Amino acid sequence: MTDIFQPKRQIDEVATLLREKLGVKGQSFDLALRRAKHRLPRRVYREGMVLARAEALSAHPRLACTIDQGRLDGAARVVTAHLTDFDPGEARKTWWLGVLGGLAFNILLFGVLIILFVLWRQSL
Numbered sequence: 001m002t003d004i005f006q007p008k009r010q011i012d013e014v015a016t017l018l019r020e021k022l023g024v025k026g027q028s029f030d031l032a033l034r035r036a037k038h039r040l041p042r043r044v045y046r047e048g049m050v051l052a053r054a055e056a057l058s059a060h061p062r063l064a065c066t067i068d069q070g071r072l073d074g075a076a077r078v079v080t081a082h083l084t085d086f087d088p089g090e091a092r093k094t095w096w097l098g099v100l101g102g103l104a105f106n107i108l109l110f111g112v113l114i115i116l117f118v119l120w121r122q123s124l
Helices: 005-022 029-035 042-058 069-085 088-123
Strands: none
Touching: 005 029, 005 042, 005 069, 029 042, 042 069
């Protein structure tokens, strides 16, 4: 018989990583995962949902036996690998650089349009 506490232990480890790296909290792992949905890649979110379904099943003694431990281990490994490699400071820096890059492009485009407008008005 499989250890019924192992899924809970894996889910708690991933929930701790979600809290530390992404700053999301929830009363259950499912709620925390849904709050982090848009900050996670689709594949990682899908694997996280496998863990959330296993959390719901592990609460019931008879249904806990139906959990596919191999699938659960793979899902926990994928989510854990992504979250351990995730650097919140780097993500914040990347976001700010994207905003500043877009702003610089818009200012440059506006300047070119003003110059073209001035040249067009002089030619009339």
